Amino acid sequence: MLIWIIFALMTGAAIFALLWPLSHGRVAAFADTADATNLYRAQLGEIERDVARKLIGPAEAEAARAEAARRLLRASGNEAGPAGETESSLRRRRASSALALSCVPLLALLVYGAYGSPGNPDQPLAARLQADSSRQDFALALSRIETHLANNPSDAKGWSVIAPVYMRQGRYDDAATAFASAIRHGEAKPEMHAGLGEALTLAAGGVVTAAARESMVEALRLDPKNPRARFFLAIGKEQDGDMEGAIAALRALLADAEADAPWAQAVRQRLERLGAESAGSAIAALPAADRQAAIRAMVDGLAERLKAGGGTLPEWTRLIRSQAVLGDKAAARGALATARERLAQDAEAPAKLDALESELSLKETAP
Template identity: 75%
Template structure:
């Protein structure tokens, strides 16, 4: 009902804006025509006096008399029509007013009927929040949960539902508060505690804070195999300068990972980065004479590992480039062949290896 009242007010305002200029005829110069005639007669008398005093010439006096006479005749003709409006102009103005009064609402109704949805019932938010959740979209369902939590802030289950969503949406402060509420009002479990630690880390810009460490340690205490908590605790070791301990922790985590664990690839990349950084730091600390031997030992160690366990395209590529830089092109060609054999089911990887072999001039030339 309120929407129709608003529509009626808007229509009335539009009609008023159209009728206002039409409701005023041409404004006369004087409210009373008699005053105008008196003024013009006085002007003619003044012209006669100016001629008698020889202030103006005959030609100027004749022009002034003609102008005053025209104004006097116009005022005398307007006396029978108020404000100078003729009967025909009054009829046109009334017809325009009637046309505007009828056409504006009719046009509005036609446009609404063509483009609007007059048959749809009202859909207030409060009513939609009470509908069956299975028939609601995600945003509405999420708003329903948030409204419920505002009314029942001690519902640990509700906080446990919204906390991961906040975390995925990048609302890290909200996620940390939601995880903390789930822990405070419910029975803490390892996943909730690990989520609380991650949210606190992300809210701190990637720094593993003391509060985050406490949550992660509690999660590992409840479940020593909690992968998320172990990963962030390994990052905490790296943050503290214990690079060797962080590498060991990530290696142990990967050793316990299931073959199809989706998070393993990300952990493996982080481990490779840590190992590369540790290797560079260790080599940089050596004397110049020992640096070349240390680099070759690292390359040989990587070659042995890939030969025994296989690896990713990135690992094979790193080994091939390292062997080429060391001037051992024969070993690099053998590595290319081995990589092609191990990655034979990966078409894009084989293409990348061919490109790499051509770039490093490792392709066998025909005799």
């Protein structure tokens, strides 16, 4: 509500600014009646001199005197119309005032509707300024670095700084160019080669290309423990159809990982997916008589591992679904109850587990 009050006051101020000169301009222009009287006397003197020189006749002189008198009357405000105005000028002034009163608010509303945000909620000024300032500062800093690199293309350090920024922005082609420039001009470090390989992979839609593999291999030559290079080379094996090689590479990577490595969870999830796919392929190749037993053994193994502790929401979901498909609804209900306890801190888990319970018809009906 406050914003509309402010708009109304601003609109009123704008209209007043337009109407003030319209209502006072002519009075100011003719306020000095003494000057008008002096001018009238000068005109009369000029008429008398013209008569004396016989430049005009008596009739013309009388007409000129009458015209000069009418001008004096208009200037001093003695004719009809306020402040010495004629009827036509008064009509023009009134029309201008009406136009200002109608057009200014209408124009303001149209402009605000086109370029404003009337539907957005209020936001504190301090928060707005702080947010805008951070974005402006970042954009300005990035622009300065890009300008510097355009003028100094051999600055390897600058390229190594801007390359990760491009990666975070999703500008993978630009990131690959920056990593390559950093390497070319002296920053040929393992992380630069691994970064180049990742940028080339992401630019290709997740496909580990030949050029990306070359960069990863060079990164491992410089640092055999480089996790990023090892991870993407494992993905390359997976894309080549070497599932066993990909699984072995990911397991080795996890074995060398520190306990709090930020990328370890992503590796575990990919390894679990590959293991499930590999196991599924192996089970599908078994004779029909052995297939059910193999599936049961795999589900029981997953249940034992999750019962021992831990487990993610996708793992518990897979276990509950598998037990329900095998017809063991009692085990599925038990796993569901355990999952609710273990995942109590996961904000998404309760709703997803409830949906799974409903989908698999695991709710026990009262006798």
